Amino acid sequence: MNPTTFRIGGDLTVRRLGFGAMQLPTEPAADRATSLAVLRRAVDLGVTLIDTAHMYGGGANEELVAEALHPYPDGLLVTTKVGLARSADSGEWGLDGRPAVLRDQVDLALRRLRTDRIELLQLHRVDPEVPFADQLGTLADLRTEGKIGRVGLSEVTVAELARAREIVDIASVQNRYNLLDREHDAVLDACTAAGIAFLPWRPIAWGGAGEREEVAAVAAELGATATQVALAWLLDRSPVVLPIPGTSRITHLEENVAAAGLTLDADQRRRLTELAPGP
Template identity: 80%
Template sequence: MTPTTFRIGGDLEVRRLGFGAMKLPTEPGDARKASLAVARRAVELGVTLIDTAHMYGWGANEELLAEALHPYPEELLVTTKVGVSRSPSGEWGLDGRPDVLRAQVDDALRRLRVDRVELLQLHRIDPETPLADQLGTLRDLRTEGKIGRIGLSEVTVAELCRAREIVDVASVQNRYNLLDREHEPVLEACAAAGIAFLPWRPVAHGTAGATAEVAAVAAELGATPTQVALAWLLDRSPVVLPIPGTARKDHLEENLAAADLRLTPAQRARLDGPAETG
């Protein structure tokens, strides 16, 4: 039986199939109203893990989620990411300087209307700032009570190992899906250590049904290729927490229904074949 929940950091329990908020429009008007409705519907359908980031609208996405969902249900985890900043000219870049990370965490607390972010992820490791300074800052913020757990994003196995020498790592968020398994070694490392693995882009955009095997399995199950791709992730390892994103209620409901899909061992074996391993 595939487990439906996972304890991030060993104690923070969430349902494994979450929601990525990146695609939600935040500009005023009907699009924003629709975004609010999608976020609320996700929680109504039992989502307890929602992923956002400072970079998504430079805080606008965090503010949208607070408008939609605050005061948050006790079981809901809204995780955000810091470490990317925008220059006055509008260009973005990695920025893990301690003062920048502190400011972005404080901004996230204000925008999300919370005193503590239970899972805070470093959006990318900044190669221009010593890793010990970046993670040391997050460790200090955890000690101060502003962060509950620390996660990483887009890291290699070597970077994960170095990071774990500095702080406890509760999660890793790397690109990974049925047709793109470049970060398979990172997933394996997370599985061995009991670290939550949040695959971003959990469905290969526009290609979920591009292989004959995916399409065939979808037809056998009376499901969509997207649902098959998400069911494969859930079946891949109990540490995998997919966070598919959408701005439409019907797509949201389709995605979340994948949690009830069960692959047979034979179907799983067929799906394990087609991939790009990098």
């Protein structure tokens, strides 16, 4: 039986199946009301990890999360990400890991999330134009100042993770990963060895899993959906994996959360793991 919880950074306990808020629309009003309902339903269902980012609507997603859930119930972790900024000239989003930008985005997130401290703050991407030590050093300083509790990374290699850990304790890594996309197997293995939380974004292969005969067969055996099987495989892959599937529909949310109750037997695990990754 897989553990149902994980302690991020060794001390912050969350249920392993979280929720990614990226897909939630913030307007028009009717869609916003549905988004608020989805977030509240997630917490009602026992989700204790909500993932957002400065980039999602330029902070609008963070404000949505706060509107739905503040004051936050005990045990709820809202994590956000910084390090991407919109160009004043083109309006396009791009990497920006300059210390002043990271600090500003953290301060904005604190206000939008209506909190004095972000318990897990992740660097959305490593900016190759800014010294690595400056980016991680800024997050380390923010942790020392008490504005953030733990530092995480996103879309990093094994080498970048090792370099980062020489500068500051790393509590989490958020890389793209799912049943049919295992490019970052080595990063996940490194996180497993170090006890670092691994939050796979795009944890479901956008319908691809349901097109695989083996996935459909396992789903039929379990009386589940292909999406639930894909999430159950992730939870089974390593105890440090914390999937954060997102949706804007309560029915899909309920389906996703129910995947935490599935148990794969040894044969089902083998058949799924042996699937060739998708293109």
